[in-house]
Amino acid sequence: MTEFEKDCLKAHNEYRAKHGVPPLKWSAQLAADAQKWADQLAIKTQDWKNVGNCGAGLNCGPQCQRLCLIQHNYYRSLHNSPPLKCDPKLAESAQSWADSNARQETVQRSTPTKENAESISWKRWGWKGMETKQEAIPAAVRTWYSELKRGYDYNTGKAKGVVTHFKSVVHAREARLGCGINIKPGDGTYIVAHYSLGAGETFKLNDFSPLNDVGIRKQPEPQCHLKSFEREQCGELKSQLITPDNCIKAGCCYDDMFMDEPGLQWHNQKASIWCFKRKSGIANVPGGSSDPQAPGKMENGKILAQPQASLPKGNQGQTLQKQMSAAGRKNFL
Numbered sequence: 001m002t003e004f005e006k007d008c009l010k011a012h013n014e015y016r017a018k019h020g021v022p023p024l025k026w027s028a029q030l031a032a033d034a035q036k037w038a039d040q041l042a043i044k045t046q047d048w049k050n051v052g053n054c055g056a057g058l059n060c061g062p063q064c065q066r067l068c069l070i071q072h073n074y075y076r077s078l079h080n081s082p083p084l085k086c087d088p089k090l091a092e093s094a095q096s097w098a099d100s101n102a103r104q105e106t107v108q109r110s111t112p113t114k115e116n117a118e119s120i121s122w123k124r125w126g127w128k129g130m131e132t133k134q135e136a137i138p139a140a141v142r143t144w145y146s147e148l149k150r151g152y153d154y155n156t157g158k159a160k161g162v163v164t165h166f167k168s169v170v171h172a173r174e175a176r177l178g179c180g181i182n183i184k185p186g187d188g189t190y191i192v193a194h195y196s197l198g199a200g201e202t203f204k205l206n207d208f209s210p211l212n213d214v215g216i217r218k219q220p221e222p223q224c225h226l227k228s229f230e231r232e233q234c235g236e237l238k239s240q241l242i243t244p245d246n247c248i249k250a251g252c253c254y255d256d257m258f259m260d261e262p263g264l265q266w267h268n269q270k271a272s273i274w275c276f277k278r279k280s281g282i283a284n285v286p287g288g289s290s291d292p293q294a295p296g297k298m299e300n301g302k303i304l305a306q307p308q309a310s311l312p313k314g315n316q317g318q319t320l321q322k323q324m325s326a327a328g329r330k331n332f333l
Helices: 003-018 028-045 062-078 088-104 133-149 164-170 244-249
Strands: 116-124 174-184 188-197 231-233 275-278 297-299 302-304
Touching (some): 062 133, 062 164, 062 174, 062 244, 088 116, 116 133
Antiparallel strands (some): 116 188, 231 275, 297 302
16 A cells, blocks of 8 residues: 555544544555546546637737636635636637737726626836746736735725735636737737636626635645745746646645735745745744644634735726836836
8 A cells, every 4th residue: 555545544544433433444446446536537627728729810829828727727726716718709809908008008908897807917028027928927817816915805805905806816706718918029018818707697897795706715735835935946847937737746836925924926036936845954833834824814803815915006997007217117917
């Protein structure tokens, strides 16, 4: 028997002993049957990765759409939201809007509807990684999701700043996604994501029911619950180019949010290790960052996303005009 098999049998029998029932014996045949079914379930739950021709002929083609899905669905899995699937019509509308903004060199939202939600991003030219789809697409999704660190309240759906993009990324009733990108040298990178709900469902504009549609973020496994200074790079898997699934498949930990460190954002230099293992010489201290706690901090009977970060409010209007200055342009995300 493997160590996993021994641990599995031991765990079952420990609970059975508490109820006064006889212990189980290991069956190689049952284990083989269980493994076959587990493999089939794994294939079924990952069928969203097969995007087919979704995005074909667009600047954000099938591989680009798949990359956008991978980053979205990783974050959605942390909140128990079902995975999104690529939708050709949404891919077309998202690409069209990204191209429109690039032509006008402005960051403007499309007209809100009850059928679709939207996330939009612009990064100035020269921002590291924004000149390639491979890095720009995950970076945009990562930035939208990072609004969670603005002290998101799972009870009210509100925070200390704009969190509409975060909620669009993880909204549990969403079913389909399409992404668009326009990389304009000398100006910046425009990225748009369009979302739609399941058949027959519509959005309530500017209203997400937080308790039903945004689940509490899962705590990481104990061996992966590490602060930035406790991490070291896992193999040759560099953060800017690694996808969550490839990192996890390699047996490494993945985390780019640093939820235990309020002032640390994914693009900070000190937050550059996302695919990692425990740094040599760092002990697992009970009660420390490696000691899993409840999924959210309780404050006045309410569950809050950890940590509480004080960030400036963003522009919540329909049009986000790019602000020109000597210091460069702000990022509207």
